[in-house]
Amino acid sequence: MTNPNPMKMLLLALVLSVAGICTGSSAHAQTSLIQNAPGHRVLSLNGSWNYIIDPYENGFYDYRREAFDKSASGKGGYYDNQKPSNAQETELIEYDFDHSPALQIPGDWNSQDPKLLYYEGTVWFKKSFTLVPKAGKRYFLYFGAINYESHIYLNGKKLGMHKGGFTPIQYDITSQLSATGDNFVVVKADNTRHAEEVPTINTDWWNYGGITRDVFVAETPETFIVDFKVQLAKNDPTKLMGYVQLDGAGKASQTVTLNIAEAGIKQTLKTDADGHAAFSLPAKKLKLWSPLSPKLYAVSFSNGTETVQDRIGFRTIQTQGQDILLNGKSIFMRGISIHDENPLIPGRARSEGDLRMLLTWAKELGCNYVRLAHYPHNETMLKLADEMGLLVWAEVPVYWTIAWQNPATYQNAEIQLSDLISMGKNRASVVVWSVGNETPLSDPRLKFMTSLVKKARALDDTRLIAAALELHRTPDFVIHVDDQLGEFLDLTSFNEYVGWYWGGSPSEISKYKFDIKYNKPVVISEFGGDALAGYHGTAETRWSEEYQESLYVNQIKLLSTIQGLRGMTPWILADFRATRRQHPVYQNGFNRKGLISSTGVKKKAFYVLQEYYRQQAAKYDTGK
Numbered sequence: 001m002t003n004p005n006p007m008k009m010l011l012l013a014l015v016l017s018v019a020g021i022c023t024g025s026s027a028h029a030q031t032s033l034i035q036n037a038p039g040h041r042v043l044s045l046n047g048s049w050n051y052i053i054d055p056y057e058n059g060f061y062d063y064r065r066e067a068f069d070k071s072a073s074g075k076g077g078y079y080d081n082q083k084p085s086n087a088q089e090t091e092l093i094e095y096d097f098d099h100s101p102a103l104q105i106p107g108d109w110n111s112q113d114p115k116l117l118y119y120e121g122t123v124w125f126k127k128s129f130t131l132v133p134k135a136g137k138r139y140f141l142y143f144g145a146i147n148y149e150s151h152i153y154l155n156g157k158k159l160g161m162h163k164g165g166f167t168p169i170q171y172d173i174t175s176q177l178s179a180t181g182d183n184f185v186v187v188k189a190d191n192t193r194h195a196e197e198v199p200t201i202n203t204d205w206w207n208y209g210g211i212t213r214d215v216f217v218a219e220t221p222e223t224f225i226v227d228f229k230v231q232l233a234k235n236d237p238t239k240l241m242g243y244v245q246l247d248g249a250g251k252a253s254q255t256v257t258l259n260i261a262e263a264g265i266k267q268t269l270k271t272d273a274d275g276h277a278a279f280s281l282p283a284k285k286l287k288l289w290s291p292l293s294p295k296l297y298a299v300s301f302s303n304g305t306e307t308v309q310d311r312i313g314f315r316t317i318q319t320q321g322q323d324i325l326l327n328g329k330s331i332f333m334r335g336i337s338i339h340d341e342n343p344l345i346p347g348r349a350r351s352e353g354d355l356r357m358l359l360t361w362a363k364e365l366g367c368n369y370v371r372l373a374h375y376p377h378n379e380t381m382l383k384l385a386d387e388m389g390l391l392v393w394a395e396v397p398v399y400w401t402i403a404w405q406n407p408a409t410y411q412n413a414e415i416q417l418s419d420l421i422s423m424g425k426n427r428a429s430v431v432v433w434s435v436g437n438e439t440p441l442s443d444p445r446l447k448f449m450t451s452l453v454k455k456a457r458a459l460d461d462t463r464l465i466a467a468a469l470e471l472h473r474t475p476d477f478v479i480h481v482d483d484q485l486g487e488f489l490d491l492t493s494f495n496e497y498v499g500w501y502w503g504g505s506p507s508e509i510s511k512y513k514f515d516i517k518y519n520k521p522v523v524i525s526e527f528g529g530d531a532l533a534g535y536h537g538t539a540e541t542r543w544s545e546e547y548q549e550s551l552y553v554n555q556i557k558l559l560s561t562i563q564g565l566r567g568m569t570p571w572i573l574a575d576f577r578a579t580r581r582q583h584p585v586y587q588n589g590f591n592r593k594g595l596i597s598s599t600g601v602k603k604k605a606f607y608v609l610q611e612y613y614r615q616q617a618a619k620y621d622t623g624k
């Protein structure tokens, strides 16, 4: 991220309000996301939140459909959390959070209340908390994610509105906290799907609603370290580059010290008038991060009033012809696609333990790489990948039929991409930014997608940019990969479902050939087929484990014919909920392409891929 100069901030505010992404009174509008925000956590708001299901949005609009929070008094909505003001209880109040049921946060609502499994609409949440603000400190209310549109209120006053179900939301609440320490926060979360949003109405995953990631209050000094980046320079392991950004009245001309003690790096930086200090330093002695040796360094920045810390790894990633070079050495990306879902709940992953379980399964499969599909995953997931030695493909929900011609839709996608990059820019594990998945060919789509590519490169030119491309086949069994978007990307990636959507059985896979236009590394973003764990038959029996097993055997043979094959992320690690999947016997509301079932059982195909990855590891990890 670059220095937020005033002109840029003005433009950004304009764009935000056009897109309707995050608006509120200007004092509270979302500014730069706090880097490593949990490091500033002073109070967790996870736990029990009371909720009210409000399909008609009675807590938001009056009976003439006027929004209460836009009325002269700003009062009347559920966010008032109104209580009877006298003992006789003479007032008419038709809601009561404190006698309403509670859900656990973080956590989607669908998996916690059977009434809400298919629900799409508004649910209100309320939590009371005690926090006595200290003089000279600032406080930020931080939500890891709320799906999809959220209106957030503190002590009855609106902080703002945010769109996007997978990126953090933060508001400066310093002036809004009550002096006595008694506070309440109310959230209107609405997961209604809309054609013009990102994602659009049609996806192949469950539209989980609610406050799905951690909530906390962060405390900072008046002037504090809001953002920083420390990574190796593009393709140069000898140079460390980055910046630190201060926020607050005293941000200009401050001294900030960068310290990476273990590497003997201590550097004094001086901020400019905008509170920004960029640096470029020699970094000869750093031990580089890789899946085989995921070395992380303790990195800190101090400005006299505070010290912020992170654990950061350093590596280079680049392509050369059809090779992907990690720290200058050719690698094969042994991957698997993953949704942000714990199949054992089943529901959105809620805890670090859930995320660790998913990545541990990936390691067991022999992976050195994961594709975090199809939207930004939890920041904790990226940190775990750093720690466990897994390369990451991180993606935005530009999926299928986006409203390509709508400028607000584009701005929305771009903001989600920027927030994703902001969240993951210090993670060595993240090597690919993906700007979208299987988007149908058209000129407006190409313009939209190439603008996202440009944006991603402008924000971070040290990582590879990719997308799951479109492909088509001809009657001679040739699969053509010539989607024009491929010209603008670093990898050739595509989803290829021969043997499942194309062709009647896995044995037909061998008839196919590839015609790939680009001389770039090929990293297959998806292939796969459904299998119901425990259901057995022959290799021709749809939905059986044997069918899926044979599909993997034949796909691996077919893909191995691609000269530039440098990796893959088959679809998918575990079965996941999907409304499109209606077969009452075999699917029952689940996409069954998982290598692991919704009860945690490994299917036969798991072992096929595991063996293939064992062979690939032997070939590449030893440098042969």
Ligand code: GCB
Residues within 6 Å of the ligand: 204, 374, 437, 438, 495, 526, 571, 591, 593
């Ligand atoms: C795809 C999509 C993925 C689906 C998968 C399927 O191409 O990218 O989101 O879940 O196919 O199972 O059809």
